[in-house]
Amino acid sequence: MFTFSPSILNSLSSCMLLFNLSPPTFITLNGSRLNHLLLDTHSGHVYVGAVNVLYHLSPDLQLLSWGKTGPKLDSPDCLPPIDPTDCTQAETTDNTNKLLLLEEVKEKPVSLIVCGTVLQGICEKRSLENVSQVLYKTDNPVDTQYVAANDPRVSTVGVVVEQKDVMLMLVGRGYTSKGPGGIPPITMRRLTPVARHSAPAFSHEELGKLVVGSYSEYNNHFVKAFPHNHYVYFVFSRRDVWGKREYRTYVSRLCAGDPNFYSYVEVPLFCGGGYNLAQAAVLGYHRDQPTLFVAMAMGQASTPTPTDRSALCVYKVEELDKALHGAQLLCYTQEGKDANNMEKAYIEYEVSSNCLKLPQYPCGGEHTPSPIASAIALEATPTFTWNPLITAVTTATEVGHTIVLLGDKNGRLHKVFLHANGTGTKYDTVEVDAESPINADLLLDSTKQNVYVLTERKVTKLHIAQCEKHLDCHSCLSNRDPYCGWCLLEGRCTRKMDCTRHAQPHHWIWSYSRERQCVSIESLQPSILSREEQTQVSFTVLQLPVLSKDESLSCAFGSLAAQPAVVMENRITCQSPAPEQLPPSPPGNDHVSVRMALKFGDVIISHTNITFYDCKAVGRLNATSPCMACVSSMWPCHWCVKDELCTHDKSCPRQHIIYNSRVSVGPLISPRALPSPDHYACVLVIEGQELRLPATLDRSKETGTHVFKCATHQVILILYDCSVGQSDCSQCRAVAANYGCVWCADETPGCVYNQSCTSGTTDTCPAPVVTEVEPLTGPLEGGILLTIQGSNLGQSFQDIQAGVTVAGVTCTPLPEAYRISTSIVCELQACANVIAGPVVVTVGGSEKGESQQTFSYQNPQLSRIVPEKGPLAGGTMLTVHGSQLLTGQRTEQRSDQITGLQAFLVSDTWLICRTSHSNQTGRVPVKVVFGKAERILESVLFSYMEDPVITDATPMESFYGGGRLIYVTGQNLNVVQQPKMSVSYEPRERSEVRRRRHTNVSIQELCTNVTSERMICKSPLVEPKSRIVRVWFEMDNVHIDFPSIKNKTFTYHPNPDLFQLNSESRGTPIRFKPGGVLAVEGKGLTLAMRKEEVVARLGDKECDVKTLDNTHLYCEPPEEQPLALDDSDLPTLKVSLYPVSSLVVTWLRSNPVFSKQALRDYKKVLVQLETLEINVGDQCRKEFTDLMTEMMDLSSDVGGPGIPFLDYRTYAERVFFPGQKGAPLSQNLDLPDSRRQTVEQGLGQLNNLLNNRLFLIRFIHTLEAQQSFSQRDRGYVASLLTMALHDKLEYFTDVMKTLLGDLMEQYVAKNPKLMLRRTETVVEKMLTNWMSICLYSFLKEVAGEPLYKLYRAIKYQVDKGPVDVVTGKAKRTLNDSHLLREDIDYCSVTLTVLVKSGVEVQPCPVKVLDSDTITQVKDKILDQIYKGAPYSQRPAADSLDLEWRSGQAGHLTLSDDDVTAIVQGRWKRINTLQHYKVPDGATVALIPRSQSSLGVNQFYQTGEKTPMLEGEEEEGLRLWHLVKPSEDPEIPKHRKSSMRERERAKAIPEIYLTRLLSMKGTLQKFVDDVFVAILSRKRPPPIAVRFFFDFLDDMAEKHGIDDPETVHIWKTNSLPLRFWVNILKNPQFVFDVQVTDSVDAVLSVIAQTFIDSCTTSEHKVGRDSPVNKLLYAREIPRYKQLVERYYSDIHNAVSGCYQEMNSTLTELSGSFASEMNSLVALHELYKYINKYYDQIIMSLEEDAAGQKMQLAYRLQQVAALVENKVTDL
Secondary structure (H helix, E strand, O other), rough: OOOOOHHHHEEEEEOOOOOOOOOOOEEOOOOOOEEEEEEOOOOOEEEEEEOOOOEEEEOOOOOEEEEEOOOEEEEOOOOOOOOOOOOOEEEEEEEOEEEEEEEEEEOOOEEEEEEOHHHHHHHEEOOOOOOOOOEEOOOOOOOOHOOOOOOOOOOOEEEEEOOEEEEEEHHHHHHHHOOOOOOOOOEEEEEOOEEOOOOOOOOOOOOOOOOOHHHHHHOEEEEEEEEEEEEEEEEEEEOOOOOOOOEEEEEEEOOOOOOOOOOOEEEEEOOOOEEEEEEEEEEEEEEEEEEEEEEEEEOOOOOOOOEEEEEEEEEEEHHHHHHHHHHHHHHHHOOOHHHHHHEEEEEEOOOOOOOOOOOOOOOOOOOOOOOOOEOOEEEOOOEEEEOOOOEEEEEEOOOEEEEEEEEEEOEEEEEEEEEEOOEEEEEEEEOOOOOOOOOOOOOOOOOEEEEEEEEEOOEEEOOOOOOHOOOOOHHHHHOOOOOOOEOOOEEEEHHHHHHHOOOOOEEEEEOOOOOOOOOOEEEEEEOEEOOOOOOOOEEOOOOOOOOOOOOEEEEEOOOOOOEEEEOOOOEEEEEOOOOOOOOOOOOOOOOOEEEEEEEOOOEEEEEEEEEOOOOOOHHHHHOOOOOHHHHHOOOOEEEEEOOOOOEOOOOOOOEEEEOOOEEEEEOOOHHOOOOOOHHHEEEEEEEEEEEEEEEEEEEEEOOOOOEEEEOOOOOOOOOOOOOOOOOOOOHHOOHHHHHEEEOOOOOOOOOEHHOOOOOOOOOOOOOEEEEEOOOOOOEEOOOEEEEEEEEEOOOHHHHOOOOEEEOOOOEEOOOOEEEEEEEEEEEEOOOOOOOEEEEEEEEEEOOOEEEEEEEEEEEEEEEEEEOOEEOOOOEEEEEEEEEEOOOOOOOOOOOEEEEOEEEEEEEOOOEEEEEEOOOOOOOEEEEEEEOOOOEEEEEEEEEEEOOEEEEEEEOOOEEOOOOOOOEEEEEEEHHHOOOHHHHHHHHEOHHOOOOOOOOOEEHHHHHEEEOOEEEEEEEEOOOOOEEEEEEEEEEEOOOOOOOHHHHHOOEEEEOOOEEEOOOOOOOOOOOEEEOEEEEEEEEOOOOOHHHHHEEEEEEEEEEEEEEEOOOOOEEEEOOOOOOOOOOOOOOOOEEOOOOOOEEEEOOOEEOOOOOOOHEEEEEEEEEEEHHHHHHHHHHHHHHHHHHHHHHHHHHHOOOOOOOOOOHHHHHHHHHHHHOOOHHHHHOOOOHHHHHHHHHHHHHHHHHHHOHHHHHHHHHHHHHHHHHOOOOOOOOOOHHHHHHHHHHHHHHHHHHHHHHHHHHHHHHHOOOOOOOOOOOHHHHHHHHHHHHHOOOOOHHHHHHHHHHHHHHHHHHHHHOOOOOOOOOOEEEOOOHHEEEEOOOEOOOOOOOEEEEEOEEEEEEEEEEEEOOOEEEHHHHHHHHHOOOOOOOEEEOOOEEEEEEEEEEEEEEEEEEOOOOEEEEOOOOOEEOOOOHHHHOOOOOOEEEEEOOOOOOOOOOOOOOOOOOOOOOHHOOEEEEEEEOOOOOOOOOOOOEEEHHHHHHHHHHHHHHHHHHEEEEEOOOOOOOHHHHHHOOOOOOOHHHHHHHHHHHHHHHHHHHOOOHHHHHHHHHHOOHHHHHHHHHHOOOHHHHHHOOHHHEEEEHHHHHHHHHHOOOOOOOOOOOOHHHHHHOOHHHHHHHHHHHHHHHHHHHOOOOOOOOHHHHHHHHHHHHHHOOHHHHHHHHHHHHHHOHHHHHHHHHHHHHHHHHHHHHHHHHHHHHHHHHHOOOOO
């Protein structure tokens, strides 16, 4: 209950901080979820609609009043007023506000219109001053007053308009699955009652409404309604039933003066990029034009659910009206078609009307066709895209500019500036509420300066523009807020209209204008000043605002008073301050920076810093060398020599000045000014000591400059070692003479100090020696560099400068590369002829040295290139052929320049290089450069061609062994010579290198069969279990990753295994009968392989592979015995799974008996089966598409209220007492009043006894020891105990664990794997009930939805095909024993069923089969009419008659049997629609039996279940429907010729089993969803499952059971087999549905598949396996993995959930105990006590503990009270 105390502020928190920048105002309303926001623009007051409450707030969000609107007693399935006796399912229901509108009369607000979800969405009026005061409401509403949707999740929008002085409300309402049908999507309603019409307020009686055929098909979701000009518009999304059945957004329009909706027209909106679902919309203005702003989202596939990707699209209302009017015009005058006869406008919503050719009618003219829909969408490009989802939009206009405010689902408000070109720029984001999305009601106040934002718990008032918070121009403009600009002469950030001179140029600077930079001072002259002088400072200011004549600008330096400024156009001049006014320089500095500001009055227009330097401070700060510091200073300071003064002046008082080194002023020192030489000295500082040396002044005659010369003073010692680095004579003699090094020619010649040589020195060096020359060839043109190595190659470069010849031709040495004595590098000069000769080096013009090697001049030639083309990306390996291509090559590095590329592989006749990237296609010549020689191959040109493109590559997977053929298609593939498929992988970790960092391995395979559009590649081999990093195609420099081709990665799978055929008895030949097939078992065969890729050879012949699945390969051997390929007598079978080759060796011996007829028959069957297999695949795809379309409608019903869950009491009754009518849960204690009190007292004492653990366990064991205590009794007692102890589940669980422990003791001694396999004991049924209680919430919240969808999918599929009502067999099933194998002629028929909804009769299309019996037809009609409704709440088929109506008076009642029924011999056929020849589109009605009109005389009542007509059976007649059961059908004479075909079909009935495959493929997704929901690892398993599995693990450990298979079996027997299989087979335990025999047969197969998936035994199938196991042979291994991982995750999880389990049990005890009829359960239990009274008393008396507790005595007391039993008391 929602209550407010007088201190209402306890549940409301409001915040309004006092701050100069006006922060957000907000109020937190903690009572309930807020739904709608309304602003009264006259008073400024705000109204908030919430769940169960209304709030009334002041403009600044202070609470003024509030009122309650709920909760109320209600049910969406009942019509108001609600009477609990009539509507038993009614419960206290929250009232969610759906509409909140203002009623105005003569533009004056008079009341608040409030509509909620309860009582079928009725409305009321409330006072605007006090919202708790109700002005109008109806206590007994009629069906025309149901306004809003009765489901909180379904949208409702409304708008109030005035028409001829009458206030009307137009409402758009989405589709709801519950409640009264037939409420139109759009209705017009009066706001005041009209006496002459006797129509109450809010009724749509005699007013316009949009009539829709099947609203669930369209499923409109309304977003916005608004009036504009003389129209009303609705924005909504719906399924495009006319087109591709995708969801799209539409805008519809009505003339405001059209009470009949004749003017209704709608047009789809297209928002580029796939944004198709409108989330919010607003009518605003852009560039002074009315514009519709729509926030769109991208939908999830073909559903109405939005993703997080969203966009803003903008549509001009003028263009929208033009599109709407165009659709109307086409439909009125052109039958909806354009000039090309294409349909561009049509009649929508299944209304039986057509576009016409009429003269022009006024808007909404009577009898014009409607409702009209345009097939042409109004298109727009997204202005702004955003992720996450945009949930709200509104717009504001500021001086002609458009600002869009967008709210998103993360609670943030985004501000977007909409440019004139339609693009948007986000300039600000405000976080309003991080815990809630922004509501679509985003409202501007009347000033348009504030916006009200609604979230789930809070209303916030935000200022749109906050210009005041920006204190400077840069901050103001950089924020890019379109509201704000810099008001220059006022010095503040303002809105444009707040700036006094905004109309004058350069006075208000806007961040989006061309001149969007702040005013700045430029070209400052001078930029630095001496603080010792006062001067003029001038600067330029661009965009200077214009002033009036009597206004002026001023300059202010620092804090000094402003000085007038002189303005000349853009140039401004100011006077700098006097030196004494300047602030002192900071300590340790020689300058100070002062801010210079340009001002208008007190407002600073712009400012900059100006530096004042202090030359005197420069000298002071460098006391040791003031002169050097002064003249090298960064400031223009000069040194006065005689005054020893640093000054800014260029003259000194005593005329001796040294100018600053950065200033060019002529001679540095004037010679006339220099004093006599005696006054100068040089000061040397050596290691801190000053040394003064005499200095002299000399004048240079050449330059005229003066040079100081200091007296020398030797203070540096140099040590030199002659032997280091001088290996020969020339190097030694090249050392400087002052070091005294000489070449000593003694026994060990060397370079030594002259005083160390005793044997005499050498004056001349030996002749040069040349040891090596590289290269030994060169081109005739020269230009290459030769390197000559040797010794004594000169003592200086001049020695050899002209002394090098190569083969008699001069070679020019390079000075920079010369190394004394050891190395010469020279440039080869040109030579006219091909010659050869030695290299000669002459030193100093006398000594010569000649090389032993011979150098050759050569003339290299080019002949051809391979290939002659390559891609633009380059990377082509180009081979150039020719002769003498090694010319000029060095041995250690072969490099030539080839079109700018490095040649990396060269021989004398060819070289290889890699081409570079090119920007354009074309043919280019190849040029090879040898030094200065260029060789161009002009006869053959290289072609740059478009890069190769890959469009497809299949298959997408391979085994690790590689070698799978990948078929690649694309363009220009043959441009590349050697395309490759490459894979990079990380090898699996080995134990010895586990801690090392792995490097990736890359493997490549060349592609073959390359054409322009196709090539074949082999998947590279990869080390098993490696992690694949990347798979790509490498085509020269073009690298194409696999995911970029099809958005899928290439997958590697483990290599397959093939098992020996004769593994049980190896060496024994296999006997084989011709006509059969060989079955080879394996594992993982189809993970990355198709049947066509397998080659099986039997000896020298092929074994034709027929079938391949994951575990089996079937091949057909040749008709004759093949020959062995080796010396053995019998052939062997070799199976090659592409290069991943597995070998299976078997011995085969043919049976001498060989039936050719059998072989021919077998081949025919194979052909039939292959054809059927192809058909099954096509059929599966079609069926699945149809089913998904049907299930989309279901998904809108599902999700909480849409699923008809049983209440807990009914669920428990059906699980505890399955198949029992009158179960104890629904009984009352039937006792005479005289005995009631005594008996109830006795039962209370029995309850106390049951709460005694010892008594309860002895009681159960005693009962189980009695032979007459049957298995049914055990289950019944267990369920009675569950009822009685339901309020003490913790105790119940404890007893159950004790009893399970006793049970385990028994089985451990025998066979532990059999424990819990069946329900043979009381405790096993207790466990079943316990699981059912604990997993009820998991069923409702998680598994229920996929399970219900599976049930609905099965029912939909079964009903689409014929079902025989006598045999229960169906064409569409998974169960081969329930398969209707015969071919039945039938077709689908759509009946128009007249359904009465209130006073209206609505046509409803229902699809049935003409082969259906009348009862089947009635059931299908009821399924459609009551879609989504609980089965128990719909009428029974046998209480209704089906009436066929044709014309005005033609009414015929149809029934399963009447006088027209066909009788042949002793067979009577049940009537079908075919029998009555009911056509497609026929109109029928279901009417109560009592009102049925007399048609054909009936002696049989419709709707009885088979077997039917017992009287007929007694008369010897047998009933049949589609096929005659258990007997061959009688064959007419005219069909005798087809007997042979019938016999052949009977011989192979398995042909019809493909129908099972089709059904299985169609349902596969739904089966997977159920299994995954039950066994999901994404969410924690239910606490009860974890608790019980931990208990089983503990018990296994206690009893020393270490076999994991045993524990797996226990867990399987306790959860999947005990609970889930029961639920899978019986959806009626959970949902209020009917499960027919044909649906039950399908569920049984799925349940059996679940059982097989939970077993540990290997799933093997063969030709003799049941069909049900064959059907799911591929899926069961995958399901087994799910089960194993589920068990493993629970086992590995942290244990210790006992405390959590106890809390859960306590909560469950309190939640559902009231549902249990415990007195009845105790009374039923007492019946067993009475039956076995003596045995129980004896058992209690034998127990010592029981004697102490007097248990037998207490039971005797119970017996005395309950039954007046005479006891020994």
